[in-house]
Amino acid sequence: MPELTSRRGLLFGTAAVSAGVLLAGCTSNESDDEPASNDQPAADDKKGKQVTIGFAGPQADHGWLNAINDNAKSRAKKYEDVTLEITEGSNDTAAQIGQIETLINKKVDVLVILPADGKALTQVGLKAMRAGIPVVNLDRIFNSPQAYRSYIGGDNFGMGLNAGHYIGEKLKDKKNAKVIELAGLDNLELTKQRTAGFDAALKNYPNIKKVARQAAEFTVESGQAKMSQLLQAQSSFDALWNHDDDQGVGALRAIEQAGRDDFLMVGGAGALSAMQAIESDNSVLKATVLYPPTMAASAIDLARALGQGKGISGLAEFEIPSSLTLYSAVVDKENVKTYLPTGFK
Amino acid sequence: MTQPVSPPRDDTPKLSSQAERSPWRAVVARADVRTLSLLGVLAVLILIGGITKPDEFLDTRNLQLVLTQASVIGVVTVGMTFVIISGGIDLSVGAIVALASVWATTVATQDFGFTGVLFTAVLVGVGCGLVNGVLIAYGAMVPFIATLAMLASARGLALQITDGNTQVVTIDGILDLGERDSYILGVPPLVLMFAVVTIIGWLVLNRTTFGRRTVAVGGNAEATRLAGIDVRRQRLYLYLLSGLCCGIAAFMLIILSGSGQNTNGNLYELDAIAAAIIGGTLLTGGRGTIVGSVLGVLIFTTITNIFALNNLQSDVQQIAKGAIIVAAVLVQRRTANTT
Numbered sequence: 001m002p003e004l005t006s007r008r009g010l011l012f013g014t015a016a017v018s019a020g021v022l023l024a025g026c027t028s029n030e031s032d033d034e035p036a037s038n039d040q041p042a043a044d045d046k047k048g049k050q051v052t053i054g055f056a057g058p059q060a061d062h063g064w065l066n067a068i069n070d071n072a073k074s075r076a077k078k079y080e081d082v083t084l085e086i087t088e089g090s091n092d093t094a095a096q097i098g099q100i101e102t103l104i105n106k107k108v109d110v111l112v113i114l115p116a117d118g119k120a121l122t123q124v125g126l127k128a129m130r131a132g133i134p135v136v137n138l139d140r141i142f143n144s145p146q147a148y149r150s151y152i153g154g155d156n157f158g159m160g161l162n163a164g165h166y167i168g169e170k171l172k173d174k175k176n177a178k179v180i181e182l183a184g185l186d187n188l189e190l191t192k193q194r195t196a197g198f199d200a201a202l203k204n205y206p207n208i209k210k211v212a213r214q215a216a217e218f219t220v221e222s223g224q225a226k227m228s229q230l231l232q233a234q235s236s237f238d239a240l241w242n243h244d245d246d247q248g249v250g251a252l253r254a255i256e257q258a259g260r261d262d263f264l265m266v267g268g269a270g271a272l273s274a275m276q277a278i279e280s281d282n283s284v285l286k287a288t289v290l291y292p293p294t295m296a297a298s299a300i301d302l303a304r305a306l307g308q309g310k311g312i313s314g315l316a317e318f319e320i321p322s323s324l325t326l327y328s329a330v331v332d333k334e335n336v337k338t339y340l341p342t343g344f345k
Numbered sequence: 346m347t348q349p350v351s352p353p354r355d356d357t358p359k360l361s362s363q364a365e366r367s368p369w370r371a372v373v374a375r376a377d378v379r380t381l382s383l384l385g386v387l388a389v390l391i392l393i394g395g396i397t398k399p400d401e402f403l404d405t406r407n408l409q410l411v412l413t414q415a416s417v418i419g420v421v422t423v424g425m426t427f428v429i430i431s432g433g434i435d436l437s438v439g440a441i442v443a444l445a446s447v448w449a450t451t452v453a454t455q456d457f458g459f460t461g462v463l464f465t466a467v468l469v470g471v472g473c474g475l476v477n478g479v480l481i482a483y484g485a486m487v488p489f490i491a492t493l494a495m496l497a498s499a500r501g502l503a504l505q506i507t508d509g510n511t512q513v514v515t516i517d518g519i520l521d522l523g524e525r526d527s528y529i530l531g532v533p534p535l536v537l538m539f540a541v542v543t544i545i546g547w548l549v550l551n552r553t554t555f556g557r558r559t560v561a562v563g564g565n566a567e568a569t570r571l572a573g574i575d576v577r578r579q580r581l582y583l584y585l586l587s588g589l590c591c592g593i594a595a596f597m598l599i600i601l602s603g604s605g606q607n608t609n610g611n612l613y614e615l616d617a618i619a620a621a622i623i624g625g626t627l628l629t630g631g632r633g634t635i636v637g638s639v640l641g642v643l644i645f646t647t648i649t650n651i652f653a654l655n656n657l658q659s660d661v662q663q664i665a666k667g668a669i670i671v672a673a674v675l676v677q678r679r680t681a682n683t684t
Contacts, residue, residue, distance in 0.1 A: 059504075061607055066509030186659045215659040219608040220511055224601060225414055229653030232407050233398070246511055246606075253603040257523055258406075273513060345510040 042313035043305035045079075051307030052083045053300065054103035056096060057114040057138075059089040062218060063246045064269050067293035067344030068114060068138075075297035082304055093120040100124045104131050110303040113148075114138040114296070118189075122147045134306045138299045140190075149306060151323045152299050154291040156193035157200075158328040160241075163266045163289045164201025166330045167239040168208060170264060170286075177208045178237040180230055182223070182251055184244050186215035194243050194268070211237060216247045223250025231258045239264050245271035245288060252277070255284055270331065272343030279336045287332040293344055295326055379625045382676055383640040390644065394651040401654050409533055415646040416539035417442075417597045418616050419639060423546040424590030425617040426638040428583050430550070432563040432630025433488040435587045437477060437495035438617055442610030444499040445469040445595035450512040450605030459518040462599065467592035473499060474588015478581035488584075496614070503607040512605040522600045535597050542593065547635040559583060563630025620645060623673045644673070 053076065060066040069089070076084035085108055087099035096116050101124065103111060111128050115121035118140035125147030128135050137148035171177040181198060184191045195213070202208055214230050216222040223246070230240075231254060240263055242248045248267045255265070267274045267288035274288045305312055305320055312320055331339045394402035401407060421438050428435045449466035457465075473495060480491040514520065521527050522534045529537060550556035558579050561569040570576045591610075598609055622628060623644065624637025648669060652662045 060509040061504055063510055069509075212656045213658070214653055214656070217608075217611070219611065220602045220604045220606045221598065221609050221611070225649075226653065228410055228414070229650060232404070232410055232650075233401055233654045233656065235401070249511055249513060249604055250602050253523070253601075257525065259525060271511075273511070 041310050043301065043308060043310040044313065047080050048308045048310070050081050050083070051110060051304050052085060052108045053303045053307065054085045054087070054100075054106070054108035054111045054133075055300075056087045056100050056103060056111070057089050057296075058096070058116040059091045061091075063271055063344055064244075064291070064293055065089075068296040070344075071293050071296035072112065072300055075300040079304060081308075082300070084300075091116045093117055096121060097124045100128065104128050104133060108133060109307040110134050110136065112136045112138055112296075112299045112303050115140050115142070119143050134303075136299050136303045136306070138296060145322070149322070150302050150320050152295055152302060153325060154295060155325050155328050156190040156291075157197035158325075159243075159268055159289045159291055160194040160197025160199070161201045162197075162328050162330050163241045163268065163287075164198045165204070166266055166287055166289075166332070167241060167264070168201060168205040171208055171238055172205060174238060175207055177205075177239070178211045178234070179208055179239040179241065180211055180234055180237050181213040182227055182230065182240060182242040182247070183213055183215040184218050184247070191215065191243065198241055208238075216244075216250075218244050218247050220247060220250035220253075223247030224254045225250070227251035227254035228258060231255065231260055237263050239266070240284070241266050241268070243268045245269045245274040248274055248285070248288075252283060252285060260284070266330075270339065270343055272340075272345050275331060275336055275340050275343040278331065278333055279340070281333055287330050290327075290329045290331060290339065290342075292326055292342060294342055298324070380634065380637055380640070383624065383637060383644065383673075386673060386676070387640060387644055387647065390647045390651065394647065394654070397651065398654045402651065405531065407650065407654075409528070409531070409536070411643075411646050411650050412536040412539070413533050413601070414649070415642050416533075416535040417594045417601060418613060418620070418646075419539045419642045420542045420590050420594040420597065421610075421613050422617040422620045422638045422642050423542050423635060424587035425614075426546070426621045426624070426626055426633055426635055427550065427559055428488075428587050429618070429621050429626050429628060430563045430630060430633040431559045431580065431583050432566065433481065433580065433583065434618070434628075435477065435492045435584065436489065436614045437473065437492040437499060438587065438591050439610035439613035440496040440499035440503070441470055441473045441588060441591035442595045442598060442613055443503040443607055444473065444506075445592045446598050446605040446609045447503045447507045447512060447607055448605075449595060449599060450514055451506055453514045453516055453519070453599075453605075454512055456516075459516060462514075462516065462519060463596050466596040466599070467589065470588045470590070470592020470595060471585060472588070473591070474585040475581075477588065478584035481584060482577040482580040492584075500607070503609075507605070507607045509607065514599055514603050514605070519600055520603055523603070535600060538593070538597060542590065543635060543639050550635055555579075555582070560631060563627075563632075565631075616645065619670055623670065644669075 055072055057069060058065060060069050076082045085103060087103060090096045093116055100113060111133050113125065113135055122143040125135050125142045129147060134149035137151045139153040141151055141153060142148055167179060183195055202210060212230060212234055214226045216226040242251050242265060245267045261284055263284060264286045265284040267285055270288055270290040270292060274285060277283050277285045278287060302320055311318055425435055425438060445466045448469045449462045452465045453462045477492055477495050480486045481488050527534055558574055562576055562579050566576050599605060620641030621638045624641035626633030626638060648666065
């Protein structure tokens with residue numbers, strides 16, 4: 001997997017170098033204290049203390065979630081000192097609680113949990129922490145900071161924000177511009193955050209008005225059905241933001257079937273098919289806002305470092321941060337080559 | 346038992362006698378108050394759509410759109426109607442659609458072409474139907490349980506085949522069927538397929554021994570058996586028929602969405618059952634019409650369309666959908682009692 005190699009290089013190789021540069025830079029400043037001269041050594045590729053990581057995720061019935069599992073597995077395989085214990089994914093809260101309790105009983109060293117529902121799994125996160133197992137909370141955040149040692153996840157609000165800004169910049173010279181939104185599953189918290197971010201960005205562009213919003217279900221089928229209705233309802237508009245590239249396959253199909261090309265479309269998540277469409281530039285899809293599944297690989301890195309009692313390189317901190325929120329980069333024709341290797345099927 | 350297969354309920358249409366006298370009169374007689382009330386509901390919906398969004402709703406393209414969206418679930422509902430009339434239930438339809446669509450798209454990505462995809466989708470559908478049928482007819486399993494087991498395992502298998510990925514189809518011949526260029530006299534091919542399945546379904550139910558036996562099994566299985574009809578084989582055929590419809594629907598869904606995904610056909614079982622019930626099919630078996638079921642599907646699709654055109658959010662949509670199911674069934678009770 002080339003993307004992992006390059007990313008790994010980014011995280012550990014170049015980061016180590018830049019840490020060195022940073023150190024040099026710091027020492028040349030007034031302060032002569034050597035910051036982070038590492039009582040706590042940073043985790044690196046060298047074999048260290050053996051760590052067993054328990055991984056509990058939801059059912060991978062969706063492209064992005066499947067990529068999450070793949071990223072976690074292949075990352076863990078790279079380390080000789082990591083054993084990964086994976087539970088069967090489940091979208092059922094009760095079942096997932098049971099699986100995590102099993103991992104606690106097995107006395108794994110560190111837990112990585114991507115909960116089907118963050119709020120509902122807070123209690124079992126607390127239970128693990130009380131049992132002395134540090135928890136890396138992946139993507140869907142627990143209710144209480146006590147339930148995890150470290151959080152890593154995407155920025156749903158930021159996705160909406162960046163999509164809104166991208167569309168805003170494209171349409172800023174257009175009078176009375178109209179945009180529509182094809183949202184994801186409305187009963188998920190993340191959908192509300194994506195919409196809130198989008199609305200917040202659009203406030204900066206008084207010439208743009210959001211005229212319609214429909215929620216689909218993150219599936220191709222629902223994307224096709226909802227998009228064809230939206231196209232019928234709105235005889236003309238200038239831009240569309242679609243929350244998810246999987247349902248975007250269906251949405252693009254509906255757009256093609258309706259023979260429409262009078263607007264620009266921005267997707268979300270960063271699926272391979274979306275990036276390829278952006279690269280070939282032969283459809284309305286002009287950009288997608290990332291929600292990188294590589295966060296699962298990073299979660300494994302954090303868990304390993306926690307298990308070995310090390311910090312992470314590239315930062316002056318002794319300890320692993322309690323929270324890491326990833327950036328929702330906008331991928332368009334200009335930079336798609338860079339991101340293409342991270343696209344998921 | 347001197348009287349063989351007597352129609353179990355008074356309101357069961359006496360097909361043979363009426364049909365012999367005058368086929369047209371039989372049709373009119375069968376278009377009873379129940380069907381008329383469904384047409385009334387549909388008319389009211391069309392009126393609401395026309396008033397709230399005259400330009401968008403009463404547009405030819407919107408009509409094409411509504412019918413296209415109704416086609417896939419419509420074909421599933423025709424099969425479901427047969428099963429429910431026989432006193433059974435098929436909870437696995439959505440899962441079979443998912444499995445058939447991902448299997449067929451797996452074939453598609455390996456470039457077996459148009460017929461390969463169609464053949465695979467139908468074959469997988471029939472295969473699942475066969476398993477359901479054998480379990481229910483010869484394994485004496487309750488339909489609810491047997492098809493529930495099929496629901497779980499077919500969904501699991503679909504997930505396993507796709508590995509959670511969306512399988513995009515690039516075969517032009519298939520994709521073209523969903524494009525506007527291939528509309529025949531303004532009718533999308535998917536709608537034509539739906540119409541053909543509906544007409545065949547109507548003929549089979551109302552004009553064949555198979556149809557009469559289906560009604561008889563649902564009315565009183567024991568009496569039917571004593572009348573010398575092989576009830577088990579009849580049941581087997583019915584689940585095969587439902588599976589066949591799912592296979593066809595899966596192929597249609599591939600045309601519509603250009604892909605196969607393990608989440609395809611989500612909750613189709615409930616939509617199909619709801620449409621059949623609204624259409625006047627008795628959940629206990631023995632009564633039901635294809636026309637009623639198709640009207641049920643059209644009512645649902647029209648509602649969804651009107652909601653989307655008026656930009657109503659999904660929460661409102663769901664609440665209203667529930668209310669309309671209750672209202673439609675209550676209205677039907679009323680009209681049924683007064684006849």
